[in-house]
Amino acid sequence: MEQDHTPGEKKPGHPPAQSILHEVRTAENSAAHLLPKLQSMKESNPHLTLLDVGSGSGTISVTVAKLIPDGHVTGVDINANILPRARAVAETAGVKNIDFQQASVYKLPFADETFDVTFCHQVLIHIGTPWDALREMLRVTKRGGIVAAREGDYESECVWPELPELGKFHKLMAGLMSAGGGAPTAGRQLLSWALKAGVEPSQVTVSYSTSSYHTPSERKICSQGLCDQLRGGGLREKALKFGLGAEGDFEEMAKAWEEWAKRDDATLAMLHGEILVQK
Amino acid sequence: MEQDHTPGEKKPGHPPAQSILHEVRTAENSAAHLLPKLQSMKESNPHLTLLDVGSGSGTISVTVAKLIPDGHVTGVDINANILPRARAVAETAGVKNIDFQQASVYKLPFADETFDVTFCHQVLIHIGTPWDALREMLRVTKRGGIVAAREGDYESECVWPELPELGKFHKLMAGLMSAGGGAPTAGRQLLSWALKAGVEPSQVTVSYSTSSYHTPSERKICSQGLCDQLRGGGLREKALKFGLGAEGDFEEMAKAWEEWAKRDDATLAMLHGEILVQK
Numbered sequence: 001m002e003q004d005h006t007p008g009e010k011k012p013g014h015p016p017a018q019s020i021l022h023e024v025r026t027a028e029n030s031a032a033h034l035l036p037k038l039q040s041m042k043e044s045n046p047h048l049t050l051l052d053v054g055s056g057s058g059t060i061s062v063t064v065a066k067l068i069p070d071g072h073v074t075g076v077d078i079n080a081n082i083l084p085r086a087r088a089v090a091e092t093a094g095v096k097n098i099d100f101q102q103a104s105v106y107k108l109p110f111a112d113e114t115f116d117v118t119f120c121h122q123v124l125i126h127i128g129t130p131w132d133a134l135r136e137m138l139r140v141t142k143r144g145g146i147v148a149a150r151e152g153d154y155e156s157e158c159v160w161p162e163l164p165e166l167g168k169f170h171k172l173m174a175g176l177m178s179a180g181g182g183a184p185t186a187g188r189q190l191l192s193w194a195l196k197a198g199v200e201p202s203q204v205t206v207s208y209s210t211s212s213y214h215t216p217s218e219r220k221i222c223s224q225g226l227c228d229q230l231r232g233g234g235l236r237e238k239a240l241k242f243g244l245g246a247e248g249d250f251e252e253m254a255k256a257w258e259e260w261a262k263r264d265d266a267t268l269a270m271l272h273g274e275i276l277v278q279k
Numbered sequence: 280m281e282q283d284h285t286p287g288e289k290k291p292g293h294p295p296a297q298s299i300l301h302e303v304r305t306a307e308n309s310a311a312h313l314l315p316k317l318q319s320m321k322e323s324n325p326h327l328t329l330l331d332v333g334s335g336s337g338t339i340s341v342t343v344a345k346l347i348p349d350g351h352v353t354g355v356d357i358n359a360n361i362l363p364r365a366r367a368v369a370e371t372a373g374v375k376n377i378d379f380q381q382a383s384v385y386k387l388p389f390a391d392e393t394f395d396v397t398f399c400h401q402v403l404i405h406i407g408t409p410w411d412a413l414r415e416m417l418r419v420t421k422r423g424g425i426v427a428a429r430e431g432d433y434e435s436e437c438v439w440p441e442l443p444e445l446g447k448f449h450k451l452m453a454g455l456m457s458a459g460g461g462a463p464t465a466g467r468q469l470l471s472w473a474l475k476a477g478v479e480p481s482q483v484t485v486s487y488s489t490s491s492y493h494t495p496s497e498r499k500i501c502s503q504g505l506c507d508q509l510r511g512g513g514l515r516e517k518a519l520k521f522g523l524g525a526e527g528d529f530e531e532m533a534k535a536w537e538e539w540a541k542r543d544d545a546t547l548a549m550l551h552g553e554i555l556v557q558k
Contacts, residue, residue: 155437156437156550158467160464187437188548191439195543201543208489210489210550212485265470267470269466269550273437
């Protein structure tokens with residue numbers, strides 16, 4: 001879900017500055033738990049249909065679409081302003097078996113049993129009743145199909161070195177997720193949410209993976225993305241709105257991320273929970 | 280490192296009760312970051328020598344030895360009482376290209392540049408100056424060889440459901456690691472420790488992986504292992520010694536782990552840091 005898009009920035013050929021961290025996402029680094037299953041489903045049916053819920057800038061949707069060239073991917077996002085960017089990402093990649101439209105995960109504009117695979121990434125962590133979202137995703141999925149989700153567990157975040165301002169940033173981010181109705185511990189709760197959506201334990205396959213930034217170039221991308229959010233993005237606006245920070249705080253945190261990026265010993269890693277639900 | 284062996288239990292054919300969680304460890308689930316490199320090294324030299332530092336019950340050492348049948352594995356552990364168990368594990372597996380001996384990671388009884396690969400798993404997390412340990416591991420490694428380490432990051436632990444006694448257990452375990460001179464955030468610090476040992480950033484490859492328990496059988500093993508430690512193992516003894524718990528606390532925590540194991544929605548996951556250092 002594209003949470004941090006600034007409504008003013010609508011140039012479809014250019015990502016919003018703060019989206020740099022979202023646009024490194026691909027099927028390979030963000031949906032690896034789904035890919036073996038997708039491959040085996042494709043072997044028996046090359047014309048797979050896949051719904052990517054909360055597709056944001058579309059980089060995962062587009063790389064999944066490349067993997068099923070005879071199939072079709074539909075991306076939906078609650079934020080209509082991000083759709084032009086997603087379409088531009090698809091066009092730049094030369095991917096044609098894809099379309100994007102505006103929709104809420106709570107009310108998907110599709111008939112029952114429409115898709116072979118329904119997927120979401122970093123969506124359920126932001127919303128109040130993720131089990132309702134999963135139930136809706138199950139509804140639009142064919143019998144014999146798959147619902148797949150991958151959500152970060154923000155409380156597992158590992159940052160080194162332990163600069164005090166980075167600790168404050170962690171609390172700010174967790175506070176923003178909670179204030180928006182989400183759960184910073186989404187990753188560990190995915191199984192419980194699937195069961196709450198009415199799924200039997202035997203239908204769910206759980207796994208965990210990580211994301212991390214530790215090479216100089218990765219640290220630079222990470223720092224730049226976070227600094228952009230702190231200095232002018234939606235994160236700053238939301239933090240001010242919810243009273244979770246004052247003007248001066250954001251610049252201090254941004255400077256700490258810049259210092260972090262320059263340290264040879266700096267790393268950032270997080271655990272992500274994953275589920276595959278067999279309908 | 281076999282930290283929790285009870286000195287009284289010395290039957291080599293049987294693991295100490297509390298070692299159940301250590302003995303599920305294999306090369307595949309605990310040294311996956313090393314295996315592609317090991318494979319490529321084996322192709323140019325089938326007679327690889329590997330040192331496993333803190334080999335404990337030997338299950339990783341033995342499964343690595345199987346992967347280099349024309350090579351040789353040496354396992355060392357600070358705890359001489361665990362060596363008969365490690366030898367029994369090797370014998371049961373029919374693995375002969377292996378030997379075990381007592382040694383400290385700070386003073387390995389080997390000449391400079393003896394091994395092609397020097398490996399440790401969940402060792403540095405327990406000790407006071409892990410960079411000295413890495414320097415010693417580098418010393419006994421040949422030029423062109425590899426030092427590999429994998430250490431948990433205990434502060435990344437994700438437990439669901441959030442039973443209060445499990446929160447207390449987490450604090451107890453972190454307190455025990457710190458009281459023993461170790462660092463519960465070892466996983467995220469591995470790169471910094473390697474640099475402190477005198478390694479150049481360009482020599483280090485960092486990665487992260489996870490361990491988890493979420494199927495009914497995994498939950499049962501996990502719960503049983505932790506309950507054994509709480510009800511009679513070295514963990515209980517150490518907690519009492521360091522004043523980190525009272526008699527009644529341990530039984531409450533054990534009951535909580537038993538309750539956790541029965542819950543369909545229960546999961547436990549943790550992030551591990553990994554390094555490969557090219558000497």
